[in-house]
Amino acid sequence: MSNEAASAGLDPVRGDGSPQDQTPDALGPVGQLTTPPLPAASVPDVRDRISAPAVIAREQCHAARHWHPLKDGRIQCDVCPHDCKLLEGQRGACFVRGRSERGMVLTTYGRSSGFSIHPIERKPLNHFFPGSSVVSVGTAGCNLACGFCENGDISRSRDVDRLAEEASPLAIARAARAHGSKSVAFTYNDPVVFFEYALDTADACHELGLKTVAVTAGYMHAAPRWEFYARMDAANIDLKAFSEDAYVKLAGAHLKSVLDTLIHVRYATDCWLEISTLLIPGHNDSAAEVSALAHWVAGELGPNVPLHFNAFRPDWKMKNVPPTTPAALGKARRVALDAGLNHVYTDKAHDIEGGTTFCPGCGRATVVRDCGDIRHYELTAQGACAHCGMRIAGCFGEFVQPFGDRRIPLVMNARH
Numbered sequence: 293m294s295n296e297a298a299s300a301g302l303d304p305v306r307g308d309g310s311p312q313d314q315t316p317d318a319l320g321p322v323g324q325l326t327t328p329p330l331p332a333a334s335v336p337d338v339r340d341r342i343s344a345p346a347v348i349a350r351e352q353c354h355a356a357r358h359w360h361p362l363k364d365g366r367i368q369c370d371v372c373p374h375d376c377k378l379l380e381g382q383r384g385a386c387f388v389r390g391r392s393e394r395g396m397v398l399t400t401y402g403r404s405s406g407f408s409i410h411p412i413e414r415k416p417l418n419h420f421f422p423g424s425s426v427v428s429v430g431t432a433g434c435n436l437a438c439g440f441c442e443n444g445d446i447s448r449s450r451d452v453d454r455l456a457e458e459a460s461p462l463a464i465a466r467a468a469r470a471h472g473s474k475s476v477a478f479t480y481n482d483p484v485v486f487f488e489y490a491l492d493t494a495d496a497c498h499e500l501g502l503k504t505v506a507v508t509a510g511y512m513h514a515a516p517r518w519e520f521y522a523r524m525d526a527a528n529i530d531l532k533a534f535s536e537d538a539y540v541k542l543a544g545a546h547l548k549s550v551l552d553t554l555i556h557v558r559y560a561t562d563c564w565l566e567i568s569t570l571l572i573p574g575h576n577d578s579a580a581e582v583s584a585l586a587h588w589v590a591g592e593l594g595p596n597v598p599l600h601f602n603a604f605r606p607d608w609k610m611k612n613v614p615p616t617t618p619a620a621l622g623k624a625r626r627v628a629l630d631a632g633l634n635h636v637y638t639d640k641a642h643d644i645e646g647g648t649t650f651c652p653g654c655g656r657a658t659v660v661r662d663c664g665d666i667r668h669y670e671l672t673a674q675g676a677c678a679h680c681g682m683r684i685a686g687c688f689g690e691f692v693q694p695f696g697d698r699r700i701p702l703v704m705n706a707r708h
């Protein structure tokens with residue numbers, strides 16, 4: 293067990309049958325483990341997006357955490373590695389955290405870009421209460437600069453006034469409970485940038501017996517990372533590439549911080565972890581890079597952490613890149629299975645094999661999916677294979693009628 297996990301009294305094995313000697317000796321810098329060296333690369337500086345000073349409306353000023361004053365009179369946001377240094381009235385590179393006369397503030401607290409109910413498989417999480425529904429919540433802004441973002445309307449939005457839907461943390465939790473959802477997911481844009489709203493909503497959810505889910509790129513500093521994942525029951529973390537160069541070019545971020553987050557969540561929290569990688573032709577989809585990524589996940593996080601490969605669709609700054617072919621997704625899946633991972637998924641329609649959870653013990657298909665739909669289910673309430681009894685890694689319960697592959701828009705109102 294790692295020193296950090298041990299000192300926290302945490303068991304790194306979560307009923308998944310993986311031996312403890314798979315854990316690293318220390319949770320120190322990822323580069324001291326088996327991570328490939330991280331070459332210096334020229335970064336398209338996301339901090340160029342820091343705004344000019346302008347008055348931030350008082351009603352948008354919710355006190356933010358994790359910042360400190362600098363000697364030159366500016367203050368620095370300590371939530372993510374961009375370390376934005378701000379004068380009064382400036383907003384950081386994520387557009388939505390800024391400095392008012394009172395210090396750092398979050399300008400999107402209590403306001404959302406919309407609410408919907410989805411199957412949990414669409415987050416994607418395949419080992420977290422399969423078949424249950426989840427209320428999805430997002431705001432505006434993002435701390436990454438992905439040229440392929442499919443949620444660009446909200447992630448790149450500086451116009452927080454577009455956030456028409458108001459909802460308190462308690463209203464969201466009550467709505468999720470009223471609609472029979474198992475959990476609330478912080479998604480669409482990265483919850484790292486609406487940290488305080490997400491955590492208050494997580495607390496409200498837990499008070500009502502609901503679970504919480506983060507869908508995130510995991511790009512954050514250590515102190516907020518501890519605070520954030522202590523309140524999350526599950527996370528799907530985007531691992532956008534497995535080279536520093538690709539990370540910088542694709543997302544304006546650095547690989548190491550994301551790997552640190554993955555190790556933290558796996559070994560220092562009770563948060564269930566799954567990983568997603570969007571395969572972008574010519575950028576991160578070589579067999580060598582996919583193999584390196586999968587070997588790192590298997591070696592550092594263990595063979596039972598699920599890995600999802602998603603298909604790229606040309607968008608925004610990357611309209612000249614072709615879409616990922618089904619053959620490329622299948623090939624990546626085989627490469628990752630060969631690297632020793634037990635659960636590798638392709639999140640695309642009608643790839644039944646790529647959506648199926650196979651028992652690592654007997655090889656039988658235990659959960660058969662077609663994207664968000666569950667077609668066949670053979671696990672016990674404890675998540676054990678109905679054929680050989682082996683526990684499948686994850687969080688399971690009594691399986692009831694699955695929610696199905698649908699999306700229901702959710703309107704917040706006074707009844708919640």
Ligand code: SF4
Pocket residue numbers: 369370371372373374375376383384385386387389390434435484485
């Ligand atoms: S969270 Fe936003 S304001 Fe804070 S450092 Fe990151 S990009 Fe800058």
